[in-house]
Amino acid sequence: MTLGLPLRRRRNGSRFFVYATLIAFVAGSLFPFYWSFLVASRDTGMLSDHLPPLLPGGNFWSNAARVFDAVPFWKALGNSLVVSGTVTLTTVLFSALAGFAFAKMRFRGSNGLFVFIVVTLAVPTQLGVIPLFIMMSDLGWAGHLQAVIVPNLVTAFGVFWMRQYIVDAVPYELIEAARVDGCSVFGTFVHVCLPAIRPAAAVLAMFTFMMSWNDFLWPLIVLDAGNPTVQVALEKLQSGHYVDYSLVLAGTTLATIPILIVFLLLGRQIVAGIMQGAVKG
């Protein structure tokens, strides 16, 4: 697509400028990741206030090993996997079910309820953390993973996203056919709707997983240092060893690499998801 500023072959100068700007931008995007690895691969004692060499040293693995001694990093990784995995599964399932109901079923109040969901997208529920904390303490859930999982079982964004997709992706004829064949409503959902919405479900799953993996304020409040998620463990690592930059940034690098790999593998789909969401939203 060429919009606004079409590149012409005769303008080699502007073409050079465009690529140079983009390269500079991507380099700026990558640099902090590289810097984190760079510091992590050296010894804090070897760092200095002068401009450091911009090539990595050989100490990354020894620094990484120290991360596991300093904080319960394995436990944090396991916890984050459990939390993000559960939240992703339930969000996709519940969002698909609700999206199916809003897109393809007629029921009293459906329009009003859907508008309500869209409005809640703009509600800063994060500001309710204090009563939420009181509730979790009363339930005895503080410090346990369910305190982080339950509030995120399904999101307004997920319902909105799936509904918008199902409206176009699932034809009424197929639903009718399944009904005539004697499928229950849930059977119709499983056999007709689910197969048709895999792409949208995959995008929602990726975003939900990333959001959950990166979530910080609420886990910090409700979990303790002995049973953390990765982000909480990282914060503890920084506040406990803050002058040991090589150690802290080794932890940061370790925590970032998995998501970065997912990004490089599924980047196209993630970009497509953001851009589709923008047009539908």
Next chain:
Amino acid sequence: MTTLAEKPARQDAPGGPARPTLRQRLSRWDVKFSPYVYIAPFFVVFGLTGLFPLLYTAYVSLFDWEIGDDDPSFVGLENFVTLFGDPQFWNAVVNTISIFLLSSVPQVIIAVLLAALLSLRLRFPAGWRVGVLLPYSASLVALGIIFANLFGPRYGLINATLETLGLDRVEWQANRFAGHLAIATMVNWRWTGYNALIVLAAMQALSRDVYEAAVVDGAGAVRRFFSITLPMLRPTLIFVVITSTIGGLQIFTEPKLFDAMPGSNNGGSQHQFQTLTLYLYKSAFEGFDLGYASAIAWVLFLLIVLIALANFLITRRIAATTGLKR
């Protein structure tokens, strides 16, 4: 448009009046109640862990309520009176708005320009898009730690570079404005590429006819960008501005991790970059004063609603005066 309707009733019983069989009745209930069952999880979860706590915040704010307090005492609006006389609160309001402006204004401008570049016919279009989105993969904690190091008072690359270039060091943590600038840089680094993709999607959805007409009329590329692309992008830009308002005014992780004393919730030695959410967190979980923290939460909530509403009204007026139909 037909939606899921009841199955045509089968005449199972030959002769006799057609009484609905159990199966048919079950099927009817299935169609009638299934949608409510399917949407129930959202409403239960949102109601119990989103809406109720948010409203209950207003209730807690009327009490002198300490963590673990079984019998909090009602104090009326006392928390709010204290809050409005609290210089640290007003300091946090100014910091929050200052960081928000420093991060949202340049971000929107750069995102639009970047989207314009990405909309050109490029080699490897997907590669560039993934490239500008990479910062989005960093968690806020990782981002905060890395940038706190880059801007750090010791071994900080930014100051080392400034000194190598013969310039003066900047006390990023100690100086109020410099701190705001550094925190805004983190926000911009993470979100500019993301917002550029949203603007790019909107650009690609614009009708090509207008552009062709403009080319025929002899409008140059720059003219087309400012006279066609920008005005037509307004709804998207407002969307970007409103979402970044809601997120930006709640900023917490970046200022928390930026502190020269990691782990501290002070937002700098003189609270020079303490934001409202950081002050809320400190009051509740370091000062254990849940009532006071709830008052902060409620005021911040109203502030967000107010600013978002102002944005919305401005949008409507702009849309009305330009007569854009979308």
